[in-house]
Amino acid sequence: MNQFVYDIAIWLDDTAWSTLLHESYYMYNWVESTHVLTLILCLGMLFLIDLRMLGYALPNVPASNIANRLNIPMLVGFGIMIITGALLFYAVPVRSTQSVWFRVKMLLLVGCAINAYLFHKRMNESVSSWDNDARAPSRIRLGAILSLVFWSLVVICGRFIAYDWFDCEYTSVGSLSQVLSGCIDGQARF
Amino acid sequence: MSTSSTSILGTYTKTITVVALVLFLLVFSFSGLRRDIWLELYEFFLWLETTPFGLIGKTWGAVFAVVEAFHLLSMALLGGAVIVSDARLLGWVFTDIPVQEIQDKAHRVFVMGLIVVLATGVFMACGVAGKLYWLPVFWYKMLALATGIFFVFFIRKPMLKGDIDKINPTVVKLVAISSMLVWMTVAATGRWIGFAGS
Numbered sequence: 001m002n003q004f005v006y007d008i009a010i011w012l013d014d015t016a017w018s019t020l021l022h023e024s025y026y027m028y029n030w031v032e033s034t035h036v037l038t039l040i041l042c043l044g045m046l047f048l049i050d051l052r053m054l055g056y057a058l059p060n061v062p063a064s065n066i067a068n069r070l071n072i073p074m075l076v077g078f079g080i081m082i083i084t085g086a087l088l089f090y091a092v093p094v095r096s097t098q099s100v101w102f103r104v105k106m107l108l109l110v111g112c113a114i115n116a117y118l119f120h121k122r123m124n125e126s127v128s129s130w131d132n133d134a135r136a137p138s139r140i141r142l143g144a145i146l147s148l149v150f151w152s153l154v155v156i157c158g159r160f161i162a163y164d165w166f167d168c169e170y171t172s173v174g175s176l177s178q179v180l181s182g183c184i185d186g187q188a189r190f
Numbered sequence: 191m192s193t194s195s196t197s198i199l200g201t202y203t204k205t206i207t208v209v210a211l212v213l214f215l216l217v218f219s220f221s222g223l224r225r226d227i228w229l230e231l232y233e234f235f236l237w238l239e240t241t242p243f244g245l246i247g248k249t250w251g252a253v254f255a256v257v258e259a260f261h262l263l264s265m266a267l268l269g270g271a272v273i274v275s276d277a278r279l280l281g282w283v284f285t286d287i288p289v290q291e292i293q294d295k296a297h298r299v300f301v302m303g304l305i306v307v308l309a310t311g312v313f314m315a316c317g318v319a320g321k322l323y324w325l326p327v328f329w330y331k332m333l334a335l336a337t338g339i340f341f342v343f344f345i346r347k348p349m350l351k352g353d354i355d356k357i358n359p360t361v362v363k364l365v366a367i368s369s370m371l372v373w374m375t376v377a378a379t380g381r382w383i384g385f386a387g388s
Contacts, residue, residue, distance in 0.1 A: 041269065
């Protein structure tokens with residue numbers, strides 16, 4: 001599996017656009033800046049929705065109102081974040097696929113998606129009975145807390161990707177970090 | 191925008207004060223003033239690196255990275271509050287809810303975010319203070335941040351405290367757009383510090 005992922009990363013790395021994006025100081029930085037700025041839009045809306053459910057933000061505004069109105073800018077931010085994130089991955093495919101933080105981040109994003117699905121499902125089923133309450137029922141609050149925790153960890157892992165502590169290039173063969181990062185024995189490209 | 195009847199600056203004391211402060215910061219950032227007094231200021235920045243925050247930031251990269259992440263998260267919280275309250279002023283969202291209601295509640299979230307942004311920002315700056323001093327983009331960010339804080343507490347908040355219906359709608363919209371632009375500049379220049387410093 002690791003070999004397969006590595007081969008795909010090498011194939012992506014060999015494409016001209018990947019090199020151009022990586023080598024372009026301004027374009028790469030613009031893409032990364034857009035990724036971070038839209039993260040502020042997406043997470044800013046998400047945090048307000050979650051904090052509303054917990055009773056800490058805008059408690060007098062109906063919960064469904066907050067969720068429905070802020071969902072659109074949140075999804076716009078999320079969409080741009082996914083596109084720019086994919087471009088950032090495409091610019092540095094080998095190192096990204098072999099980053100333990102990137103791998104954990106992807107798992108956390110799956111957790112975020114499942115939690116978001118359950119959160120909205122539960123909310124739509126019951127919101128009419130607690131819409132005007134300052135705090136949502138415990139099941140919804142649990143979803144909001146999980147959302148805050150998962151997304152905070154996503155940002156932390158995203159930030160950690162920039163550091164080379166566990167890069168295949170700098171860790172010893174057979175170490176735990178090499179196993180988790182999916183390093184390939186004798187690999188020539190990093 | 192301000193009501194101090196005893197001030198020699200008249201009705202617009204706070205507005206004039208903010209404009210004067212912003213002009214001072216602009217002159218300080220872009221003229222030779224900073225270079226003229228660089229020795230004292232640079233020594234202060236070097237001293238920051240010797241503080242406990244500076245030492246922790248320089249010694250433990252992981253701590254620095256976690257604080258960086260929380261800086262970003264709190265910026266998201268602050269940004270969310272700014273977007274919601276300004277979008278309400280522009281009439282984009284929550285038009286069925288009174289402006290004052292949204293402004294008051296969003297402002298609390300904004301203050302929470304700002305406190306964490308400032309605390310984590312000071313910690314991070316201490317770790318790399320000597321390098322930051324020489325980065326023009328760091329000074330642009332400080333200028334934008336100071337403008338944003340003064341703008342919120344001395345112009346936007348006092349203005350929205352009164353009866354919003356009595357204010358020219360164009361002025362309200364201009365305030366909302368200015369607010370969004372200022373905080374977007376803060377975020378963008380902050381991100382650019384990372385590129386300029388690497």
